Amino acid sequence: VHLSVQGSQDLAGQIYRQLRAAMVEGRLAAGERLPSTRALAVQLGVSRKTTLEAFDRLTAEGYLGARQGDGSFVNEGLHRLTEAVPPSMVTRLTATPVWERVPEALSMPVPTPTLPIDFRGGSTDRGAFPFDAWRRCMLHALRATARGFSGYRDPAGEQELRLAISRYLAVSRAVTRQWREVIVTQGAQQALDLIARVMIRPGDVVAMEDPGYPPARACFAAAGARVVDVPVDGEGLVVERLPAQARLVYVTPSHQFPLGMPMSLSRRVALLQWAQRHAALIVEDDYDGEYRFEGRPLDALKSLDQADTVAYVGTFSKTIFPELRLGYMVPPGALHQALCKARQTVDWHSCMMTQTALAKFMLDGDFARHQRRMHKLYGKRRELLLARLRGPLSPWLEPLESVAGIHLAAYIKQPIGETELIDAAARAGIGLYGLAPFHNRAGARPGLLFGYGATDLEHVERGLTGLERLLPTLGRNRLG
Amino acid sequence: VHLSVQGSQDLAGQIYRQLRAAMVEGRLAAGERLPSTRALAVQLGVSRKTTLEAFDRLTAEGYLGARQGDGSFVNEGLHRLTEAVPPSMVTRLTATPVWERVPEALSMPVPTPTLPIDFRGGSTDRGAFPFDAWRRCMLHALRATARGFSGYRDPAGEQELRLAISRYLAVSRAVTRQWREVIVTQGAQQALDLIARVMIRPGDVVAMEDPGYPPARACFAAAGARVVDVPVDGEGLVVERLPAQARLVYVTPSHQFPLGMPMSLSRRVALLQWAQRHAALIVEDDYDGEYRFEGRPLDALKSLDQADTVAYVGTFSKTIFPELRLGYMVPPGALHQALCKARQTVDWHSCMMTQTALAKFMLDGDFARHQRRMHKLYGKRRELLLARLRGPLSPWLEPLESVAGIHLAAYIKQPIGETELIDAAARAGIGLYGLAPFHNRAGARPGLLFGYGATDLEHVERGLTGLERLLPTLGRNRLG
Numbered sequence: 037v038h039l040s041v042q043g044s045q046d047l048a049g050q051i052y053r054q055l056r057a058a059m060v061e062g063r064l065a066a067g068e069r070l071p072s073t074r075a076l077a078v079q080l081g082v083s084r085k086t087t088l089e090a091f092d093r094l095t096a097e098g099y100l101g102a103r104q105g106d107g108s109f110v111n112e113g114l115h116r117l118t119e120a121v122p123p124s125m126v127t128r129l130t131a132t133p134v135w136e137r138v139p140e141a142l143s144m145p146v147p148t149p150t151l152p153i154d155f156r157g158g159s160t161d162r163g164a165f166p167f168d169a170w171r172r173c174m175l176h177a178l179r180a181t182a183r184g185f186s187g188y189r190d191p192a193g194e195q196e197l198r199l200a201i202s203r204y205l206a207v208s209r210a211v212t213r214q215w216r217e218v219i220v221t222q223g224a225q226q227a228l229d230l231i232a233r234v235m236i237r238p239g240d241v242v243a244m245e246d247p248g249y250p251p252a253r254a255c256f257a258a259a260g261a262r263v264v265d266v267p268v269d270g271e272g273l274v275v276e277r278l279p280a281q282a283r284l285v286y287v288t289p290s291h292q293f294p295l296g297m298p299m300s301l302s303r304r305v306a307l308l309q310w311a312q313r314h315a316a317l318i319v320e321d322d323y324d325g326e327y328r329f330e331g332r333p334l335d336a337l338k339s340l341d342q343a344d345t346v347a348y349v350g351t352f353s354k355t356i357f358p359e360l361r362l363g364y365m366v367p368p369g370a371l372h373q374a375l376c377k378a379r380q381t382v383d384w385h386s387c388m389m390t391q392t393a394l395a396k397f398m399l400d401g402d403f404a405r406h407q408r409r410m411h412k413l414y415g416k417r418r419e420l421l422l423a424r425l426r427g428p429l430s431p432w433l434e435p436l437e438s439v440a441g442i443h444l445a446a447y448i449k450q451p452i453g454e455t456e457l458i459d460a461a462a463r464a465g466i467g468l469y470g471l472a473p474f475h476n477r478a479g480a481r482p483g484l485l486f487g488y489g490a491t492d493l494e495h496v497e498r499g500l501t502g503l504e505r506l507l508p509t510l511g512r513n514r515l516g
Numbered sequence: 517v518h519l520s521v522q523g524s525q526d527l528a529g530q531i532y533r534q535l536r537a538a539m540v541e542g543r544l545a546a547g548e549r550l551p552s553t554r555a556l557a558v559q560l561g562v563s564r565k566t567t568l569e570a571f572d573r574l575t576a577e578g579y580l581g582a583r584q585g586d587g588s589f590v591n592e593g594l595h596r597l598t599e600a601v602p603p604s605m606v607t608r609l610t611a612t613p614v615w616e617r618v619p620e621a622l623s624m625p626v627p628t629p630t631l632p633i634d635f636r637g638g639s640t641d642r643g644a645f646p647f648d649a650w651r652r653c654m655l656h657a658l659r660a661t662a663r664g665f666s667g668y669r670d671p672a673g674e675q676e677l678r679l680a681i682s683r684y685l686a687v688s689r690a691v692t693r694q695w696r697e698v699i700v701t702q703g704a705q706q707a708l709d710l711i712a713r714v715m716i717r718p719g720d721v722v723a724m725e726d727p728g729y730p731p732a733r734a735c736f737a738a739a740g741a742r743v744v745d746v747p748v749d750g751e752g753l754v755v756e757r758l759p760a761q762a763r764l765v766y767v768t769p770s771h772q773f774p775l776g777m778p779m780s781l782s783r784r785v786a787l788l789q790w791a792q793r794h795a796a797l798i799v800e801d802d803y804d805g806e807y808r809f810e811g812r813p814l815d816a817l818k819s820l821d822q823a824d825t826v827a828y829v830g831t832f833s834k835t836i837f838p839e840l841r842l843g844y845m846v847p848p849g850a851l852h853q854a855l856c857k858a859r860q861t862v863d864w865h866s867c868m869m870t871q872t873a874l875a876k877f878m879l880d881g882d883f884a885r886h887q888r889r890m891h892k893l894y895g896k897r898r899e900l901l902l903a904r905l906r907g908p909l910s911p912w913l914e915p916l917e918s919v920a921g922i923h924l925a926a927y928i929k930q931p932i933g934e935t936e937l938i939d940a941a942a943r944a945g946i947g948l949y950g951l952a953p954f955h956n957r958a959g960a961r962p963g964l965l966f967g968y969g970a971t972d973l974e975h976v977e978r979g980l981t982g983l984e985r986l987l988p989t990l991g992r993n994r995l996g
Contacts, residue, residue, distance in 0.1 A: 053690075060820055097814050098781030113782050116789040117822050129797055129825065131714040131854030138857045159666045167662045174654060182647045186639040186837045186970055210533075222702065222863035229862045233738070234611040238718070251861070258713070258861045301578030302593050309596040317609055334577050340540055342597050345609065357666045359868035374611030377618045381731070381738045382709045383702035387867050388839035490666055 037063055039080060047082050048089035055090065059099050059110050062118035070100065070108045134238075138254050153499040154467035157294070157443040157487030160357050164413060169402040170393070177392035191380040193220025193364075194391040200398035201350075201364050209325065210339035211348055212366050219375055222386050224323060224351035224363040228252050228286075230382070231347055231367070232259035234374040235284055235317055243282040245273050247474035249293045252286050252321065265476050268292055270437065272299030275306040284317045285310075289337045290325035294474045294485050295445045296438030304337050311345040317368070318346045324354040324441040326407060327414055344368040352394065354442060354489065355407060362386060362394055414442055417488040417496050424500040432507040433484070442489040445471060447481050452510050454482040464506050466499050517543055519560060527562050528569035535570065539579050539590050542598035550580070550588045614718075618734050633979040634947035637774070637923040637967030640837050644893060649882040650873070657872035671860040673700025673844075674871040680878035681830075681844050689805065690819035691828055692846050699855055702866050704803060704831035704843040708732050708766075710862070711827055711847070712739035714854040715764055715797055723762040725753050727954040729773045732766050732801065745956050748772055750917065752779030755786040764797045765790075769817045770805030774954045774965050775925045776918030784817050791825040797848070798826045804834040804921040806887060807894055824848040832874065834922060834969065835887060842866060842874055894922055897968040897976050904980040912987040913964070922969040925951060928962040932990050937964070944986050946979050 037058045041050050058064040071079070073087040080087070091108055094100040100108045192198065198218040205211040205218070212218065221227040228251075236242065238260030244253055246265035256263050264279045273287050287307070289299035299307075311318045320337045338348035351363035367375055379385065397403050425435040425446055433446040448457060454470035461468040471483040488496055517538045521530045538544040551559070553567040560567070571588055574580040580588045672678065678698040685691040685698075692698065701707040708731075716722065718740030724733055726745035736743050744759045753767050767787070769779035779787075791798045800817045818828035831843035847855055859865065877883050905915040905926055913926040928937060934950035941948040951963040968976055 061822065111781070113785050116785050117820055119789070129795060129848055129850045131851055132717050135714055135854040135857055138861055140853065140857060156667070158668070162662065162664070162666045165662070167658065171655070171658055174658065175651070178647065178651055178654065181837075181839065182642065182645070184642070186642045186839070187636070188638075188838050222866075225861075226863040234615055237612050254861050258858065301591075305593050305596050309599070315609060340597055342540065342542075357661075358668050358864075359661065359666070361863065361865065361867045368609055370609045371611055373620065374615040377615055377620060378738065381618060381705075381734050382862065383706040383841065384838075385841065386702075387841045387870050390867050390870065 041080050047086045051090035052093050056099060059114050060117055064110050066110050066112045066115040068110045072107055134258055134260055137257050151467040152465045153495045155486045155491055157485050159490035161490055166406055173393040173396040176396050177389040180392050181389050189385050189388055191376050191385050197391045197395035200395045210335035217366050219365050220386055221363045221365060223353060223361045224349050225251055227349040227363055227365040228255045230375050230378045231319055232256050233378045234371060236261045240283045241279055241281045243278050243285045246476050247294055270297055271303045275303055275310055278310060282316050286319045288321050290322050291441040294471060296436050298439055304340055308340060312343045320346050321349050323351055326355050327442055328440045329415055330439045417493055420496050421486055428504050443485055443487040445483055445485050447483040460506055460510055464502050466502050521560050527566045531570035532573050535574060536579060539594050540597055544590050546590050546592045546595040548590045552587055614738060614740055617737050631947040632945045633975045635966045635971055637965050639970035641970055646886055653873040653876040656876050657869040660872050661869050669865050669868055671856050671865050677871045677875035680875045690815035697846050699845050700866055701843045701845060703841045704829050705731055707829040707843055707845040708735045710855050710858045711799055712736050713858045714851060716741045720763045721759055721761045723758050723765045726956050727774055750777055751783045755783055755790055758790060762796050766799045768801050770802050771921040774951060776916050778919055784820055788820060792823045800826050801829050803831055806835050807922055808920045809895055809898060810919045897973055900976050901966055908984050923965055923967040926964050934962040940986055940990055944982050946982050
């Protein structure tokens with residue numbers, strides 16, 4: 037074993053670490069005798085105090101056994117760390133098979149930051165966020181943290197945040213006025229996961245919209261569910277196609293993801309009645325219902341729920357930004373306790389400072405002001421998008437009905453493939469995203485998802501103008 | 517149906533909400549005819565424009581069906597929201613049975629903030645935390661957030677934080693130098709949960725120390741594991757008592773929780789060899805190994821792991837504070853990808869701003885400075901505790917060997933019950949905590965857990981003086 041020391045810092049530590057590594061890795065065999073501390077000191081050009089210190093530590097920790105007069109020996113037993121285990125005794129550590137069914141990266145629009153214009157969905161306008169007000173709220177939260185006691189908190193969330201959310205939901209979505217019903221989560225994704233954890237046993241059937249939201253699908257699949265696709269039409273989920281065994285139905289009634297249509301009142305009534313008859317849980321993902329345009333669309337499905345079968349799920353990812361990782365749910369009373377237990381078991385609770393900051397941001401009125409401002413901003417982008425899609429782009433694209441949200445879907449009318457169009461647009465510096473990743477079954481109608489949360493008016497304009505130039509060339513090439 | 521309006525704000529909205537609620541709740545039956553907008557306006561003393569607006573919205577949303585000339589009728593179908601479902605068709609929504617096995621509140625020391633002196637474990641000294649430095653790091657993170665793109669991030673954590681953690685682990689615990697091996701988690705609890713999610717199928721055997729850490733037990737139980745208790749002795753977990761079928765072994769080798777002894781080197785070697793032979797995963801929870809006293813105890817078990825069978829888990833709960841909810845793990849390479857998938861599926865990632873702030877706090881050296889300072893502070897409290905336990909309190913209490921951490925365990929020597937002593941101390945204004953909640957089997961030796969993370973020197977002193985006065989009276993009463 038080769039030993040060497042460098043410089044003059046922590047010489048004993050250097051010797052300790054090299055000897056220890058040699059023993060752990062089996063280069064110094066069990067029972068082997070080490071040189072004396074005196075000889076080693078001479079060999080390395082260090083003081084004997086240094087080698088003694090290293091040997092003392094190795095002896096104290098059990099690496100070296102010292103026999104009186106005989107010097108130091110590598111302890112018996114260490115060879116077991118590296119001894120070959122018969123192949124029959126070794127099976128590789130592997131994750132359970134359910135994880136093979138979960139995609140490595142969830143198929144969400146991936147940013148293409150090199151493109152000058154980008155219609156990625158799921159992003160918000162960072163530049164328009166009132167960071168000054170947020171800083172004030174964070175500093176407030178920091179002072180509150182410094183004053184408070186240190187320890188774990190309520191898994192359901194900080195009380196003032198639950199209060200702020202319940203007030204907001206009562207006014208904005210007619211959902212609840214009771215802060216105790218609200219559970220704060222690490223984004224909507226955790227709400228879905230907790231619901232899956234308490235409801236799903238391997239093999240249980242979960243019904244999802246197709247096309248639908250892939251991260252929800254991954255979540256239910258990871259819980260071992262058999263996920264059954266249910267088609268959507270112009271009124272949303274086709275209730276009569278629900279599988280009778282479904283224990284859980286995941287829907288996006290305010291703004292079907294990704295197509296955009298709201299679920300009609302009669303479908304809502306039919307779905308609630310179906311769930312009641314089948315003792316199934318409805319999970320209402322109201323992921324961007326905050327942004328409603330064209331009149332006043334329906335309140336949340338949860339507001340019609342007379343039998344307490346709906347778990348309402350919301351998020352701040354679309355109103356603030358996704359990296360904040362805060363969302364919430366209002367579950368049926370029968371599941372509240374199990375969900376709080378599950379939250380405590382999986383991670384106790386969300387960061388207290390962020391929760392406190394957000395509570396202040398909401399209770400001070402900054403959140404409402406920000407939403408009003410963003411509503412105007414996003415509304416203008418949406419108007420422009422719709423005007424161009426229905427005008428100059430109408431020979432090629434057909435926007436779907438949508439009254440809410442921060443994205444629009446449009447079918448491709450000409451025989452141009454999604455991938456073909458997306459690739460051509462990328463070459464022209466425009467980031468487009470297809471609908472195919474959201475369909476679970478092949479043969480769906482080609483289309484695009486235009487996100488405008490992080491694309492300002494000027495870029496929407498320039499992107500669509502670029503498309504107006506690009507599409508005829510594709511169509512001509514294709515149609516010959 | 518009784519309608520009324522109050523004040524002069526949003527009169528149409530008031531009428532809309534009252535009529536809608538009456539229809540949803542079934543007080544206005546399907547097919548029922550509503551008064552004309554004109555008659556209702558007169559009745560309520562509002563303008564016809566107001567009643568028309570309310571009726572228009574109800575019609576647009578599908579609550580009212582208008583037949584020409586006949587006025588407005590409650591839409592057919594709404595009665596289904598409240599119609600009685602035959603009892604045979606209704607089963608109550610219930611969580612899966614596994615959650616009945618998880619306690620409602622995890623048995624952790626619960627704060628008794630009304631007591632002037634408190635030896636609660638698991639808390640840190642909030643007053644000694646450098647909030648000024650932390651504020652600087654948070655403001656830096658806020659600026660970074662304002663500049664960055666908006667969207668989901670790497671489930672394994674922010675790169676700079678993983679880098680900072682890997683450097684820290686390499687120097688402090690000899691664990692890893694590779695930032696890619698580190699996965700940031702929402703506290704150590706989430707690391708345990710993710711590991712359980714990817715490793716455990718219902719019925720799998722998990723071995724745990726008894727006494728042990730109840731939240732880990734809850735986590736494995738929630739994953740459907742059969743948790744088997746393995747005794748500990750003065751050298752830590754008794755490896756030869758491990759059940760052969762165990763797929764996962766949870767241990768606290770640096771500082772056995774709650775008793776405090778470190779696991780001996782020979783036991784470590786035996787455990788690693790056992791895991792290798794049985795293809796089991798070892799989960800090393802190094803929950804407070806940062807604070808080591810009396811010489812330099814062993815590096816992490818992971819540092820001996822030549823066969824890559826150890827998942828190393830750590831937390832910032834004991835070095836910063838638990839409400840931050842940040843921890844990390846260094847899993848075996850074979851599980852890395854599945855764990856990242858699982859993290860993405862359960863909640864995507866931790867709050868980006870908090871991660872960025874912590875990375876700066878570590879890379880700027882503030883974390884190391886804070887740790888050095890706390891080491892001195894906690895060391896003094898520990899010295900005082902040990903001196904008094906071994907001195908004036910020795911007739912009643914017997915401290916267990918411990919070289920690390922921010923709590924000490926002590927057995928009760930006299931025939932005084934844990935509860936009796938805790939209750940008597942509470943009446944004297946001293947918060948004590950017993951060992952019983954950490955034992956899964958009855959008949960364990962009575963003892964106390966003295967946390968000194970959030971108890972300053974003066975309060976440690978006063979608390980122990982109080983105990984010195986209290987214990988003889990208990991002993992006399994009992995023995996007298």
